[in-house]
Amino acid sequence: MNPTAFFFLALAIIVVETALRSRKKRSTSWTETIRNITLGLNERLHALLLTAFSAKLYALWQPFAFEAPPSWVQVLLAILGVDAVWYIYHRSSHRISLLWAAHLTHHMPKEYTMSVAVAASPIGVVVRAFLYGHLALYGIAPEIIFFAQVSNALYGYILHTELWNYPRWMNYVLVTPAFHRIHHSCSPSHIDKNYGNVFTFWDRLFGSYCLDDAPLVYGITKTPKQRDYLHDQLFYLAQLVRNFYRYPFGRALRLVFAGPEAQDADPPHLYSLDLRPSAGEVLLGIGLFILCYHSIFQWEAGQRSFWAVLVGAHLGIALCSGLLSTFARRVGVLRA
Ligand SMILES: [Zn+2]
Incomplete structure (x- = not known):
């Protein structure tokens, strides 16, 4: 799709969802929506610049690749492989502070809307490029890996809404908006649950499946006062650097790879700006x-x-x- 058409379509979906939410008497925060959109623009820009880099990574694996299986097997392997890699990447992003520094921008919004789907960090694009690259080793053509990646991302996009629900039985196989809402909730029983993007069997297999009725509380547990697309991306990295001034080197280094719950409860406040874009x-x-x-x-x-x-x-x-x-x-x- 033409990239300009893609941006207009994504923005139109956000506008339509906001209108539908207001008809259901649900307000949508202007500042939060714009913050999500600016994060999305920043991520897409860097994703575009990294396209050639990803292609080179795929090419690195190709000399060692197994013989290519039939095309339909490649498509099947790519769809399952990309989703499995997503699960590993996503779970690591919640359990390793260095990766959480990038992924948390997607979890900071206090509302659950389509704009949250685009609130991502470009660092995630780099990490996933390394992880997806190895799928070329199984004889899967780079264009098929790319197709599976885009399909996986689009499926994930439509999960970020409170406007519709799929039948409850679908959660046994497929990730649904209700299943993913739990992932975005920081209620005690919801933390570190439901990492899957398309299939739920990864969560069942690795013990992170949750489908309870506890109240949903969107956002993260330690939110800094300053909120904008730059501060959201930088404050947690600053916290990891600050640890090296606060603690002995060994402890600060361990905190880089520890879970987010090991960090101090006072996230750094890098600057103070009250952003209200017209x-x-x-x-x-x-x-x-x-x-x-x-x-x-x-x-x-x-x-x-x-x-x-x-x-x-x-x-x-x-x-x-x-x-x-x-x-x-x-x-x-x-x-x-
Ligand atoms: Zn997540």
Whole structure:
């Protein structure tokens, strides 16, 4: 799909869901939705830049690959393999603080909406590229691995809503919105449960399956006061670095790989900015981002300056988030 059409479709889905939620008397936070969208734009930008890197990783495995099985076997292996790798990646992302630093942006929202699906970190793209690459070893063609990856991601996208439910029996085989809502809840019985993205049998097999009726509490247990797409991505990494100043080296190093519950309860507060982007800023920022994102394809053909469009895309994200205008007010360029 044309990337511009993809962005418009994703935004249209978020707008339609917000309208449907309001008809059901459920409010949707503007600041939280915009924060999720800016995280998504940032992640997609870096995912695009990393496409060539992923292809090279797949190619590294190919000389050692088994003989390619028939195409339908490759598709089946890729769908199961990508979902199994996702389970391992996802579980590790909750149990290893270094990976949690990247994944937590997806768990910080206090509402459960379609925009949460895109609130991701580009670091996850890099980690998954390494993990998915080994599937080429089983003789699966890179384009089939890529197809399975995209299908897996799209399936995960439609899980992030409170608007619909699948029949309860489906949870025995497939991940449903109700099953995944539990994963996003920080109620005591829900923490570290339901890591699967398409099939639930990985959770059954490895003891992380949960389908109880405890109240859902979205978000994480230790949320910093400052919330924006940059702070969300940086504060936990800063916490891991801060450990090296607070504790002996060995303990701080262990905390990098320990579970999030081992960290101090006071997450770092890196700066204080009250971001309230206007609808105009959001539209202008998204417009600038899409224009630059689209230009990256042309740059690959040597028609645009790479660094100019990259800076432009980042300025678009900063404008959309309200960071640019807030910063301009702080330094006196704009009136408070
Ligand atoms: Zn998760």
